[in-house]
Amino acid sequence: QYKIKNPLIVTSTDGVGTKLEIANHLNDFRTIGIDLVAMCVNDLIVQGAKPVVFLDYIAIPKVIEKKYKQILSGIAKGCRIAGCSLSGGETAEMPGVYTGDSFDLAGFAVGIVGKKNVITGNSIKHGDIILAIPSTGAHSNGYSLIRKILKDKRIKVKNNKKLYRDLLTPTKIYVKEILKLHSMKLIKGCAHITGGGIIENLPRVIPNNYTAKINLSKIRPNKVIKWIKSNGVHDHEMLKTFNCGVGFCIIADKKNYKKIFNVFNKSLKPYEIGTIIKSNNNNKIILNEKVNWKY
Numbered sequence: 255q256y257k258i259k260n261p262l263i264v265t266s267t268d269g270v271g272t273k274l275e276i277a278n279h280l281n282d283f284r285t286i287g288i289d290l291v292a293m294c295v296n297d298l299i300v301q302g303a304k305p306v307v308f309l310d311y312i313a314i315p316k317v318i319e320k321k322y323k324q325i326l327s328g329i330a331k332g333c334r335i336a337g338c339s340l341s342g343g344e345t346a347e348m349p350g351v352y353t354g355d356s357f358d359l360a361g362f363a364v365g366i367v368g369k370k371n372v373i374t375g376n377s378i379k380h381g382d383i384i385l386a387i388p389s390t391g392a393h394s395n396g397y398s399l400i401r402k403i404l405k406d407k408r409i410k411v412k413n414n415k416k417l418y419r420d421l422l423t424p425t426k427i428y429v430k431e432i433l434k435l436h437s438m439k440l441i442k443g444c445a446h447i448t449g450g451g452i453i454e455n456l457p458r459v460i461p462n463n464y465t466a467k468i469n470l471s472k473i474r475p476n477k478v479i480k481w482i483k484s485n486g487v488h489d490h491e492m493l494k495t496f497n498c499g500v501g502f503c504i505i506a507d508k509k510n511y512k513k514i515f516n517v518f519n520k521s522l523k524p525y526e527i528g529t530i531i532k533s534n535n536n537n538k539i540i541l542n543e544k545v546n547w548k549y
Contacts, residue, residue: 256306260369264303267362268293272397276421278355279411283321285424286359287328288335289394292425294363295336296446296502299432300459302373303365305336310343314357317347325359328424336429338363373436375443375459375505382442383508384456384466384528387431387518389501391423391478395449396495403485420478428502431517435504440514443505447497454494456503457538465533466505471543472527475499483547498545505530 270289277286287310295305310329314322322345333340352358392400400421403409411418428446435441443459445452452468460466475483476499483492492498504524506514511526518524 256304256366258366258368261366262369262372264298264301264365264367265363266294266297266365267360268297269358269360270394272401273394273422274357274359275401276397276418280415280418280422282422283324283328285328285422287325287330288332288424288427290329290359290361291332291336291363292427293394293448294361295338295365295427295429296425298363298365299429300373300444300446301365301367302371302436302441303367304433305338305363305365305429307341307364308333308336308338309341309362311360311362312343312345312357313348313352314345315347315349315352315354317345332427335427371436373441373443375461378442378459378461378464378505378530380464380530380532381508382505382530383511383526384468384530385504385506385511385514385524386473386500386527387428387502387504387524388474388522389447389476389497389499390426391420391476392482393425393448393497393501395497396482399487399495400482403482407485417481420481423478426501426522431522432502434517435514438513440506440510441504442507445503447500447502449495451493451496451498452500452503453539453541459505460530460538463533465531465537466528466539467531468528468539468541469543470541470545472525473498473500473545474525474549475545475547480547489545492545493541500527
């Protein structure tokens with residue numbers, strides 16, 4: 255039971271994309287369901303909404319019990335981490351459409367938030383700081399490019415299991431930490447960094463007449479991101495395709511940094527990557543310096 259004044263329903267739907275193929279290569283489907291939940295619920299919390307219900311859709315040529323159970327166990331685990339109910343779903347056997355190992359996943363999440371507690375970004379002002387919360391890897395974006403690298407460089411699973419396992423690392427679910435910060439009234443705006451990277455996702459929350467000034471040299475790429483970059487991907491392509499080590503961004507008052515820092519565990523500690531400045535143009539984001547890919 256939720257006691258919320260003037261509740262609003264927030265919805266989100268998403269998939270995992272071609273990361274499914276990495277799971278197929280490893281024949282390991284235990285974590286891909288966590289990715290599915292993460293991609294949906296992380297989009298709810300940017301509005302300040304608490305995830306309540308999750309539904310899944312699995313399209314598959316034929317149900318293979320072990321594979322199917324692993325997928326579902328991952329979805330259930332993701333829901334436990336996000337604190338929402340897995341209330342149902344649909345499994346479609348489609349042998350004429352999906353062949354061999356191919357399959358697809360889609361998720362749908364519902365959240366609730368009080369009308370007065372929606373995170374709108376309206377209170378963002380000059381001098382506010384932009385904090386990066388680390389990602390666990392590439393999360394669930396850019397896998398068509400990752401798979402192209404694996405194919406072009408002929409990097410097979412057999413001799414590169416560690417790499418493939420790193421690429422399968424599940425997307426971080428930020429629900430617990432973000433909702434705690436929101437209940438403490440410490441968040442002015444936030445962004446889930448998915449496809450399109452910081453360049454496309456952060457500007458959505460920036461109000462008119464303000465600009466996010468990002469210092470790229472402060473970004474801390476993780477090992478998966480470093481591996482992708484080491485295969486000759488251009489900086490601009492990296493920034494518009496991958497999270498580059500930043501899974502989530504928070505915009506907050508500078509004086510609240512320590513309080514925010516203390517909410518996260520050691521591996522997820524947020525750090526400053528930029529500031530909000532007053533601006534007269536329509537450019538919502540300015541990128542300075544360069545990412546230190548060898549961080």
